[in-house]
Structures are given as structure tokens and as C-alpha cells.
Amino acid sequence: MVGRKRFSFVECFLMIGFIIFSILVLYPFWQTLVLSFSDPNQASSLGPNLWPEKWIPDAYQFVFGYGDIMKAYANTIARTLSGTFLIIVFTMLAAYPLSKKDLPYRNTITIFFLIAMFFSGGIIPDYLLVKNLGLLDTRWALILPTAVNVFYIIIMRNYFMTIDKGIEESAFMDGANYFTILIKIILPLSKPVIATIALWAAVFHWNEWFHALVYIQDDSKTVLQMIVRDMLTAMDLSQSANAAAIGGGGGSSENLMLSNVRAATVMISIGPIVLVYPFVQKYFIKGIMIGSLKG
Amino acid sequence: MVTEAMTVKETTIEIKAPKKPIWQQMKKMKLLYVMLLLPAVMLFIFNYLPMYGVLIAFKNFSPGLGIWGSPWNNFEHFTRLFEDFMFIRALKNTLIISLLKIVIAFPAPIIFALLLNEIRNQKFLKVTQSISYLPHFMSWIILSAMIIEVFSPQRGIVNFIITAFHGNPINFLSSKVFFIPVLIITDIWKEIGYGAIIYLASIASVDPSQYEAAEMDGAGRFKKMIHITLPSIMPMVIILFILRLGGVLNAGFDQILNLYNPLVYEVADIIDTYVYRSGLEQFQFDYATAVGLFKNIIGIIFILGANAIIRRKSEHGIW
């Protein structure tokens, strides 16, 4: 970065553009936040609400009283962590060999993986399989069937293919095997793509509800998105209010509108996953790889 | 770019070198096969074993009889698809919307990443990135209500601006002309930041010495972007592009379902919304499976085609 001007006209122009863009992108987020704190009269009126007349936490009370939401939170976090870990491990294990152009039968194996991306038997055989494996109503059912993701494998493989072969070759000379090379050389060199895929996988596991819906029967193992889904698809509040009562709690729904509750649910459900990003972000900073290259 | 070229050279040399017997090569790389074993077995169990389920597409499925026990039906679900002119229209709309999205919305995150890369202020960069990724987490149910408001002919900001310039308010979401542009713009708006992440990751791995060398040669900002940054993310762009083509018959179900209305069916009714509206998804597993199979086969054809074309021009195909 030596000798680069700290500031320029182009950059200034770009920054203004990004600021406008950020406002556009923040708008729905802000609107949802305001809605979640609005009183029902305001919530049920059309038109932009940029500031609530009064900040009312009722909707949050209602959602937090819905079923065992804290348990669902914990389950989702556990699922996201373990599921992401599994995906990363399997993705790396498959992507590294497939990145070797001289691997015999490489294309055949690639196609074996690709086919799985396009054909699936549908939910009934999936369910019977999970049932016969004895995974039904266990947490494994949420992370094992999705542990191998062909899309991620191809992305990572592609990234591996752009890594300079020279470093690998010299490690070979030093007597390292493929496994140590993967761990000691490829892994540190691939932090950005691993971070990206970890983020994708985490977002996937965070948002996934269908498997939870069909594989999990025990309420104590349910995930956050199941509750979100209940709220978003409920036609009116009375339906979810019933469900809240089933959960044995729930704030008074007297002063709430469905739109409040939905907004609050969305805010609650995206909170943690949105906060993950800044932590992953450091791997996207340009020049991060320079140290590892020399190391 | 330097490293790229080197790799390419190496592989060509290897290919030209006298071939070792395959088993010898396999023996040398046996550890790699061991690595592959675990993911491959998992894939076999969880993807291949249940695959017999596609048979449903060729049967009159009855849950009581099971997948094997249900009677065959002579491709009835497929003939039905093509006898239904509504389905044909939905297929056409799906292709149009999807291809427009590929042409316009697919490059957006790339441009976004390239431009973001030009910002030197680290704090600004980080904040912008973090914000841009937010809308990805909002569901279309929530977003659609806002979009309808923004484009409302009576209260919407867009029409407010139009009338301020003495134009007539436009009912965007009921207009056959404007509906698709709205779809594409809102799609970009929602996904651009999230989509840019992978490109930012690719850019992060570019060797900074390349920039320094280019600067020495007197290359400006724009030149560096075009000649260093863009080529470095090109392999990723190509692979994502091919994979995106595989989903060519997915034109954005949730988005359209929450935004459309009968006045724009003519341009906006896609396969997924049509099948959904027919209540078929609800009750007819067999028909829905047939539609899914059809969509995937078209997707595969697109992938094969794109891969073949790209292989001919460059090194970066899927296989």
C-alpha cells in the first residue's frame, strides 16, 4: 500500500454510493424493528412507520412466552455449530482429492457427487431411511443427512485448484503425506473459502426447518425456525395464541397484532446469525494470505 | 495470474509425460481415496439409497401402498404437463425470469465485490459489508409487505417521486411491463451482499505483490481491477455461473408468490407458483415429484451444455 493516495475522488464517489445503498438495505430491517415495538394500532396501519409512537415490548414478551423458545434457541445453536463443523470436515475431505487433476477416475467420482446434487428421492424415502437407521427423533437426523454438500465441495475444490502447487511439491519432498499437507498447508491457505463455506453452512443450519419438522417429534429437541415458521404461516394470532397456551405461557395477546408478532419473531430469529458475520469478516481482508504464503 | 499460468503448464506436462499405469498412480494417491471414502459413503447412504423415490414420478402414488406398491401410470404425469397450456406458459415465464436474473442479478454481487474492494477505509468497508448482508435474512413474507408499500400507487415513495415530476402514478405490481423489473431489482437488493461474500473471499487470496508490481508499471485503479482482481475471481465466477444454470427452472418461488396477483399471471406465473396454486403440491406427491424431476433434468442439460462450452474455452469447468 506504499505510495497510495489515502483518499481520492473515485473513492469518495463510491463511498457515497455505498452509503445510499446501505440505507436502502437497512430500510426493511429498520421497519421490521419498529414494527416489532409498535402498538397494535400502528402495526396494523399501512404505510411506512419510521418511528414507533411508543416503544412497546409486548410482542417480544409474547414470542418469548411461546413454547420453549429458549430451549429451541439452544438447540439451534448446538445444531448450527455441530452441523457446520461436520460440513466443513466432509467438504474438505472430498474437495481436496477432487482438486487433484491427476487423480485416476477423478471425473467419474466428480460425476458421482454431482448426480446427487440433482436427483433426490423425495421426502418419503428419506424419512424411511432416517427411521430405519434409528435416527428418527434424534439430533443426528438434523446434521447427518446434510453433512455432504456437493455445492460446497465444488466451490472448495475450485479454490484448492488455484493454490500454488509448488508449496505442496516441496512439502512432498520433505516426506509429508497428503493428509498432513491438507492440514498443515492447504488449510491455512484456504481460510477465506473455509470461512465462506462455514458461514454458508451456518446460515443453512440456522434457517433450516423442514428436517426438524419431519424428523423431530419431541418438543424438547425442536429448533428456533420451527417457532418462526409457526408465527409466519399462522393465518391469525388466535392460532398461534392457542399454541402459546399449549407451551404453557405466553404474554397477553390481547394487545397484539399478527404483524407485531411476526416482526418480533424475525428480529429474534436473525439476531445471533447476523452477529456471526463480523467475526468471519476478518478472513476476507485483502492481504491476509501473505503471512501464510511465506510461512 | 503468474501462479495460474504455472499450474496450467504443469498439468499439460503431466498429461504429455509417458503414462504410468493407472494402478500405480492410484497406489501413490491411495490416501486421497481414503479421504474420499467417508464423504462418498455418506453421500451414498443419504442421497443414493433414497433415490428410488423418483419412481413416484412414474406412478399413481398411494401412501397406503407405498412407493413400490403403487401402480405405474404410463408417464401420465409428464403427458399431463405438456397438455396443460398453463404449464407451458409457466415454463416460458420461468425461463424468461430466470434467464433475466442470471444475466442481470448474477453479475451484481461480482460488481459489488469489485467496487467494495476499492474502498480503502477499513471501518467503512466492514460496516458496509455487514449491512449489505442483512436483507438476506428477511423472509419474503415480511419483505413483500414492504415492497407493496414502497410501490403503492397511493402511498408509495416511488410513485410519490413520479407524481412530483408530474407523471401519472404507476401500479408497478399489477403491470405486465414493470412486474419483472421489480422482481429483478428486489432480488438484487436482497441477495447482493450475501452473494458477494464468496467473491470477497476469493479477492482476499490474491497475492498483494501482484498489485505492487502493477503499480510499479504505472497501472491505475481501474486497470488493476480489470487485470488483476477480476481474473483472480474468474474461476469462482465461472463455477458459480455453471451451478446457477443448474437451477435455471427455479425463478424465485417465495418472492413471486408473495408479490404477484392474477393481473400479472401472464408474465409472472412460474412453474412453482402454478403447481402450488393448483393445490397439487398439497395432495399429489407423484405429480409434484414429476415436476421436480423435469426441472432437474432441464437443469442438468443446462449444466452439461455450459460446462462443455466453457471447457472448450478455458480450464475452469466442473469436470
Place this chain on the structure above:
Amino acid sequence: MKKVKRYFLGAFMSAALVIAGCSSNAGNKTEGPVDISKLSEVGDFSENLTLNLSGSITKGKAEDGSYVQKRLEEQFNVKIVNTKVDTWNKDQVNLMVASGDLPDTFAFTAGGQTPQQLHESGLTRTIPKEMLEKYAPRYMKMLSENPPGPIMNLKKGTDDQYLQLLGQYAHVDGLPWGPTLRLDWLENLGMKPSGEMKQVGPSGGREKIYFTEAAYTLEELEEILKAFTFGDPDGNGKDDTYGILPANNNLNWAASLMGAFGLAKGYNLLENDKLVTTEISQKYKEFLKLMAKWYDMGLIDPEFTTLDEKMGWEKYKQGKIGYYIAQPAYIAMDDWAKGRAPQNIVENPNSKAKVLATAPEIGKDGQQGVGAYLPVTNLADAFYISKNVTDKQLARILQIFDYINFDDEARWTLYGEVGVHSDWEGEPENSALKVRPEFAEQEGNSGFWAYNFRTYSKERVKWFTSAYTLKLKDEFYARNDIKEKMLIRPFKWDILNETNLIEVSKRYSGQLNTIVDEFRMKAIVGEIDIDKEWDKYVENWMKNGGKETLEELEKAPEVTGLLNNK
């Protein structure tokens, strides 16, 4: 190498077959006549039986050992196994069926199959009339009081084997919808109606809602809508009001307007001696032309094309719309109707708005009415008995069924004991029951509704309907002469499942609905000329499954005949 490959393949495949679960579970017990004398006497519960029960529209949330479960187990000497499946969820239901774990009783369909198909694919057993008469006499009595109840759902080719049991829907009795107008606007405009107006209730916003038995003609309504649109009825000096706001996703908004043309959505009628469905009738064309005219005049809010019913309610609440359709429970401000138009405009205690509900509009030749909620008789829903249930089990199941669903003494299965689990909302025995907050309203720890079938006698309707709604229904919406005069029923209906209508509609409804919805919207907003395009529309409709639909409908019996066949 190849051999090894083959060996592996074989091993994998056989593993596949085992793990992937290729078992078919279609049991095929023969169904002979039941020797009823060998079964236990009514009320003889000496043998303990295990039953896997589920109610209707249950969420699978019933906890083991709930209040209702324990009490039922004791009373009938059974052990109840709860069904942990959300019956609202088609995936869960289909998977449950596919894996062969059906409960002994259930009230959902799998894969959209008809009762006949469910039976043929080996999922359900038939229920002999003889057993029903012995073990469920109250149910049979209800059926016979609701013709053609006793001849519905018989297995093809039999006259004493039922494929399913039915529920009584007294809660949908009467006119489901009626129009409302903004009374404060009418007053501002000096158009106060002449007839007698009554407040719906004394408080809670109900004092701002009025009801009159008088009705406007379509011409009078048009004048009112004109004044609502152009006469600045809210006095704010701006031209920002509209007469009427339709919804883009259904036709509820037009229930009484269509009624003024003698039409009801989804039904059929005889026109010039020809059977036609509503959507292709000349009367419907006339209705569309009137709506197109109103749209052209500016009486219809043009924004309706992007607003579904729910968003329409929100827009109504802003106070810029004069006319809205309502169910009696909306006007009476029942809890579940909270937030819906038009009552949402008076919810706010500071609101100055007033709403007037009137009788359905009067069309040409004095035609006025609203489509009946159920086409023929107030019987609906389906209660199935699984194939695996033996006659002995069935005898016990039917006795439980008859007790909890048709004996009013069994109110505790829905609301527990009044004063312990629930309380009257208003006057005892004459208002709705509210479950106390420490108990689950449904299923959960209380087990309420967990084993019940959705059947509501007149008495049971009272338990969940406010006194205000009941009063409105008694005084007008469900009064016998009003029902007689204003309920619109289809001309023919396949209530006895004698035709292939269900298959035909499964196959073509997607196409047909698309054609109808598109034409309706375009016609109203003036994108097409109704007169010019009509024939093409009808032809298109016929070509895409309409013809097949009409052919099947022809085979169905006439509704008047069904109703009089006592």
C-alpha cells in the same frame, strides 16, 4: 476388480433395500358381515383395550397423562396412546401413513385421497351401520336429522358400510356474510338510512356497530358508493376515499354482491335449461360488467390488485373505504375476528367511526342472498377408522366417539369443569367458555379437543360463540325465513360421491382457477372488453377441463331433491 465391484454393488443394493425400507404395509383383511351379537353389550367395558387415538385437526401436542386422557381411560377402561403428529401438516401426515403408523382413528386425509381411495389402498376399514346403531345411537340420530346424511359416504355397492363418519356443522348455519357501510359517512353525507337500526352490543366497540334488516338495491348502493368516493365523506377536504375495496386473492368481498345476481362462488346453476357453473354463467358476466363499470367510475380502490384480503383489512382500518363485507362474528367482535375489517375500525376506543351492517343487496327481480357455506347440508369433515381396528375395538371406539362428540355431558372433554378449568365469558350457559390460562386451550396438559371430532350441535356452538354473535344469528343471519329466502345453494352437487368430480377437479382445478381469476381481474380493471372476450373465455374454460367438469356435474343429483329426501 470387476468382480469386487459387482460384489460391492450387490451388497450395497441389498443394504439399500433393507435400510431404505421397501416394505409395503397394505394389510388386506377381508371384510365380512359382523356378527354383532358376539360383541360386548353397550356399556360393558370389562375388558381393557389399548387404543391409539387422534382427534381432528390436532397438532400432536397432547401430553401423556393429561386430564382428559386420564378421565377417558377410567371411564371406558381403555389405555389411550397419543398420536404425536401434527395433522395440519401434510408432510408429517403423508410420512406417517407411508411408514405405516396410522392411529386407530384419524380425521385427516393422506395424499388427498377420497374416502373410497383411502379404503381401497388399505388404510381404512368400513363402519357397519348395525354397529353404529348399537354403539353410537346419538350419532345416527344426528345423521337422520340432516338429510341426506344416512346415505352419504357409503362404500360403493353397499348400503350399510360407511367409509367415514361425519361431523355436524351447526356453527356455519345461516348467511355466512353480509355487507357493511360506514354509518358515520352516511350521516355526514346526509344519507342516513330509514329502517330501524340496532346496536350490536353495549360496549367494547360494539356500541359503534349497528345492524338493520333493511337492504339497499344495487342502484342505491351505487349512489352511496359514488357519494363515498367523491363526496368527501370523512370531511378532510381531500379526494382520498373509495367506495369499495376488493381483495385480489378471493371473492369473499363480493359474497352479497354476487348474491344479488343469484350467484355463489364455486357453485352451479341452471341457466336457460342448461347446467353451468357460476364462473361461466350469464349472470356472472352481468356481475363482472357491473364491477367493471364501478371500477371505471372510480368507485373501486385501484390498489386492490396488489392487496390480499388480509392487507385489505389493514387498509380498511385507515378509514378510507366505505363498504366492506363481514361475517356475523366480525360484527359482533368475537375474539378470533380481532383485526379484521370492518370491526377493526372501531377497536380503538378513540375511534369515531361507526359501522352499519345491512341485509344483502337487492338485485334485479328482488334477488338477494349469499352462498351457503356448505353446499347441501351442514355435515362435513371425515372421521376414519384404521384398517387395523378389530370389531371389538371398534365397538369401544364408537361408544367413546358417541359420548364425547354427541353427549353434551361430555363438555369436560373440551373445556374441563366449569369453575375449575374454564369460566363463562358472560352469562352462564349463555355465552362462550374460556379455558383458564394455566390449562392448555387445546391438547397439551389438559387434553382438551385431543380426541374430539369437529362436530358442533347447536348447543355446542354456544360454548365457543359470543352471545352477541348468537343474537345476531337468531335475529337475522340464521333465522329460518331468512335462510329459506337468501341462502344460495348449487343446483347439483355430488354429495354422495357418485361421479368422478373429485378426480376431475384434482386434475383441472389449477388450470380452471387460473383462467377464471385472470379473467375476473382483467375484466374488472378494464384491461379487456367483457362483451368481446366472453365467448373466448368460456370456450377456453370448456377446453381446459370445464367440459369434463360439467359432464360429471350432470351426473350428480339435484340439491333440492337431496334436501327433501327425508
